[in-house]
Amino acid sequence: xxxxxxxxxxxxxxxxxxxxxxxxxxxxxxxxxxxxxxxxxxxxxxxxxxxxxxxxxxxxxxxxxxxxxxxxxxxxxxxxxxxxxxxxxxxxxxxxxxxxxxxxxxxxxxxxxxxxxxxxxxxxxxxxxxxxxxxxxxxxxxxxxxxxxxxxxxxxxxxxxxxxxxxxxxxxxxxxxxxxxxxxxxxxxxxxxxxxxxxxxxxxxxxxxxxxxxxxxxxxxxxxxxxxxxxxxxxxxxxxxxxxxxxxxxxxxxxxxx
Ligand code: NAX
Numbered sequence: 645x646x647x648x649x650x651x652x653x654x655x656x657x658x659x660x661x662x663x664x665x666x667x668x669x670x671x672x673x674x675x676x677x678x679x680x681x682x683x684x685x686x687x688x689x690x691x692x693x694x695x696x697x698x699x700x701x702x703x704x705x706x707x708x709x710x711x712x713x714x715x716x717x718x719x720x721x722x723x724x725x726x727x728x729x730x731x732x733x734x735x736x737x738x739x740x741x742x743x744x745x746x747x748x749x750x751x752x753x754x755x756x757x758x759x760x761x762x763x764x765x766x767x768x769x770x771x772x773x774x775x776x777x778x779x780x781x782x783x784x785x786x787x788x789x790x791x792x793x794x795x796x797x798x799x800x801x802x803x804x805x806x807x808x809x810x811x812x813x814x815x816x817x818x819x820x821x822x823x824x825x826x827x828x829x830x831x832x833x834x835x836x837x838x839x840x841x842x843x844x845x846x847x848x849x850x851x852x853x854x855x856x857x858x859x860x861x862x863x864x865x866x867x868x869x870x871x872x873x874x875x876x877x878x879x880x881x882x883x884x885x886x887x888x889x890x891x892x893x894x895x896x897x898x899x900x901x902x
Contacts, residue, residue: 646678646679647679648678648680648681648710648711649674649678649679649680649681649726649727650680650683650723650724650725650726651674651681651682651683651725651726651727651728651729652683652684652685652721652722652727652728652729652764653665653668653682653683653684653685653729653731654721654728654729654730654731654732654756655685655686655730655731655732655733655773655774656684656685656686656694656697656714656731656732657684657686657691657694657697658686658731658732660731660773661697661729661731661732662697664729664731665682665684665697665701666704668680668682668729669682669704669706669708669709670704670706671708674727676708678708679708679709679710680708680709680710681709681712681713682709682711682713683713683715683720683721683722683723683725684697684715685715685716685717685718685721685722685732686714686716686732687716687732688716690716691714691716694714695714697714698712698714718755718756718758718759719759719762719763721759722756722759722762722763722764723763724763724764724765725760725763725764725765725768726764726767726768726769727768727769727770727771728760728764728768728770728771729771729773730753730756730770730772730773730774730780730781730784731773731774732752732774733749733752733773733774733775733780734748734749735775743895745776746776746779746895746896749774749776749779749780749783750783750896752774752780753772753780753783753784753787754783754787756784756787757783757784757785757786757788758787758788760784760787760788760791761787761788761789761790761791764788764791766790766791767795768791768795769795769797770784770785770788770791770795770796770797771797771798771799772784772796772797772798772799773798773799775831776831777798777799777800777831778798778800778830778831779893779896780798781796781797781798782893782896782897783896784796786897800830800831802831803827803831803835803837803872804826804827807825807837807868807872808825810868810871810872811825811839811844811854811858811868814858814863814868815844815846815857815858816847817844817845817846817847821844821845821846822842822844822854823842823843823844824841824842825837825838825842825854826838826839826841826842836869837868837872839854839855839868840855842854844857
């Protein structure tokens with residue numbers, strides 16, 4: 645029988661964690677035979693909400709869940725974990741400057757990177773979800789030097805999924821019949837969804853290029869590309885140009901050095 649693995653989810657009382665925890669707990673992530681002990685980290689004022697999450701996990705009576713550790717202490721949350729889902733981050737609030745957002749997140753990912761370094765298994769795999777995910781992953785890895793850099797990744801798949809779903813909806817086909825959509829740039833207004841090499845399988849079984857299937861260059865250029873680029877939700881949170889992104893990384897690294 646497999647030994648349980650310890651998995652930490654940060655921001656565990658928040659929206660994303662609410663659906664993520666269930667998927668991990670029922671075996672979708674580590675397989676149907678892998679028991680888990682869930683470590684749930686959030687900030688102190690959220691401990692009441694987190695208690696509710698723990699009750700709901702218990703109500704599900706999921707056989708793979710061998711323990712739940714709700715906590716506001718990073719050293720407890722990261723103790724012996726083999727996987728870390730870093731969801732908790734500081735969102736951009738009204739009137740907040742980019743620098744403020746950055747320094748708030750640096751503080752969070754510095755503390756958590758350090759806790760990973762000291763308490764997690766050295767083989768831990770870390771997925772950063774909280775935005776700005778790329779920069780947060782960089783900071784986290786920097787403060788966890790004893791864990792290989794390749795064990796850190798940032799979840800950046802959203803824009804590709806969104807572009808693929810957009811094409812599928814336009815053609816009235818299932819999303820898995822759309823292949824090879826590329827997103828250039830970052831999760832911001834710098835992104836460029838590219839379907840030049842993308843293909844679709846039509847309901848009659850024919851494989852066509854997206855251009856031949858949609859047969860509307862104006863639509864692809866103006867509605868598809870511009871529509872996906874102007875992602876208000878992402879822009880409100882990030883609103884970064886390529887140059888700003890570079891500056892953000894440099895600033896982040898220099899703040900780290902201070
Ligand atoms: P919520 O505001 O619902 O939840 C965030 C949770 O994190 C809160 O419970 C908060 O108390 C907690 N938190 C804040 N600071 C913390 C700290 N220092 N330690 C532990 N927990 C802390 O946001 P939600 O909608 O769940 O989104 C979470 C993050 O995921 C956001 O940064 C969001 O931008 C990001 N997303 C990233 C995506 C991606 O593709 N990379 C997509 C989904 C999501 O938007």
